Amino acid sequence: SSQSQTQISHLALDIGGSLIKLVYFCRYDDSCRDDGDELRSQNDSLCSKSDNNQPVLEGRLHFAKFETSKINDCLDFLRSMKLCLGGLFSTVKVISGSRYISSSFGLFTSSHDGTAPPSDKIFIKATGGGAYKFADLFKEKLGVSLDKEDEMECLVTGANFLLKAVHQEAFTYLDGQKEFVQIDPNDLYPYLLVNIGSGVSMIKVDGDGKFERVSGTSLGGGTFWGLGRLLTKCKNFDELLELSHQGNNRIVDMLVGDIYGGTDYAKIGLSSTTIASSFGKAISDSKELEDYQPEDVSRSLLRMISNNIGQISYLNALRFGLKRIFFAGFFIRGHAYTMDTISVAVNFWSKGEAKAMFLRHEGFLGALGAFMSYEK
Numbered sequence: 001s002s003q004s005q006t007q008i009s010h011l012a013l014d015i016g017g018s019l020i021k022l023v024y025f026c027r028y029d030d031s032c033r034d035d036g037d038e039l040r041s042q043n044d045s046l047c048s049k050s051d052n053n054q055p056v057l058e059g060r061l062h063f064a065k066f067e068t069s070k071i072n073d074c075l076d077f078l079r080s081m082k083l084c085l086g087g088l089f090s091t092v093k094v095i096s097g098s099r100y101i102s103s104s105f106g107l108f109t110s111s112h113d114g115t116a117p118p119s120d121k122i123f124i125k126a127t128g129g130g131a132y133k134f135a136d137l138f139k140e141k142l143g144v145s146l147d148k149e150d151e152m153e154c155l156v157t158g159a160n161f162l163l164k165a166v167h168q169e170a171f172t173y174l175d176g177q178k179e180f181v182q183i184d185p186n187d188l189y190p191y192l193l194v195n196i197g198s199g200v201s202m203i204k205v206d207g208d209g210k211f212e213r214v215s216g217t218s219l220g221g222g223t224f225w226g227l228g229r230l231l232t233k234c235k236n237f238d239e240l241l242e243l244s245h246q247g248n249n250r251i252v253d254m255l256v257g258d259i260y261g262g263t264d265y266a267k268i269g270l271s272s273t274t275i276a277s278s279f280g281k282a283i284s285d286s287k288e289l290e291d292y293q294p295e296d297v298s299r300s301l302l303r304m305i306s307n308n309i310g311q312i313s314y315l316n317a318l319r320f321g322l323k324r325i326f327f328a329g330f331f332i333r334g335h336a337y338t339m340d341t342i343s344v345a346v347n348f349w350s351k352g353e354a355k356a357m358f359l360r361h362e363g364f365l366g367a368l369g370a371f372m373s374y375e376k
């Protein structure tokens with residue numbers, strides 16, 4: 001029966017407050033590529049090919065996520081995979097497009113005879129708070145131990161890896177235009193990494209393993225989803241995000257023009273459409289609470305959270321003289337309006353000096369960093 005199962009030879013986890021992220025490696029000759037629709041649609045992948053001299057695995061890095069509250073789905077998923085964690089191969093080299101990624105990864109265990117070790121000897125690299133919280137559950141349900149890696153370190157390792165090695169990873173998003181940015185690996189540092197997960201971390205990155213968490217805010221992705229759920233009764237995150245497409249925040253937000261009777265406050269550079277007070281228009285007596293539409297509330301909320309993060313990010317970039325800000329984390333979801341709002345906020349506050357950039361593998365930095373820590 002195991003013939004038809006996918007063989008995972010390398011796996012790392014990032015168990016966050018909202019989502020569990022998985023990065024795993026499958027060989028080309030495994031059934032990975034023929035997997036069911038769900039797997040395919042959920043996952044993105046990077047390729048791995050052989051290098052001239054070394055025996056390497058050919059295969060693909062896969063990316064998957066589960067809601068942390070549905071951790072049993074994640075455990076079932078892993079159980080359905082054949083965890084083939086023996087020491088059969090020594091190196092995995094990852095290639096993205098035509099670019100060679102010079103990282104090689106060690107294996108889970110030290111067994112070198114090619115047989116899979118007993119599961120109680122298997123360690124899986126894991127990061128995020130859940131690596132602590134759910135360690136016993138993984139032991140009990142899968143018989144594997146979680147080898148804990150520091151969350152910030154993983155985020156930075158993942159970001160550096162993506163920025164240096166992966167083709168078409170970083171991009172800007174302005175006026176509805178996505179533009180890939182060519183990153184010179186020799187001219188990457190310093191930069192500000194803003195990871196927008198449930199909460200937000202702002203990390204000044206100066207090199208490989210050289211970083212400092214300089215700021216953060218608790219008004220993050222969890223706030224958008226949590227408040228949004230309370231206010232709109234949406235059943236899931238994507239529904240809330242979808243709803244925001246159709247909304248108009250000006251019905252809920254108080255604009256400069258609302259205060260100034262439709263004109264700009266030109267003297268201090270505020271146009272009439274600048275938001276003076278997020279949700280400030282919802283105080284109006286002339287409207288019943290039911291008259292506020294969930295799509296307008298959702299849009300205003302998304303704008304408020306994104307704007308705020310953009311502004312705090314800019315202030316921290318200013319504090320340390322950083323010109324480049326990379327935004328990551330699953331809050332973004334490659335969502336146009338979110339990226340646009342963050343870009344505009346950074347552009348507005350920095351008067352065009354600083355640049356907001358986004359990452360294609362936005363939500364997987366921590367998991368990738370954990371994956372790469374096998375190398376150590």
Ligand code: ADP
Nearest residue numbers: 016017018019197198221222225237329330331
């Ligand atoms: P964490 O590690 O804290 O879980 P993530 O980078 O995974 O952080 O981002 C979590 C955030 O992503 C949530 O707070 C929410 O804003 C957003 N999100 C995106 N997709 C989903 C989803 N399917 N379910 C819940 N939250 C989601």
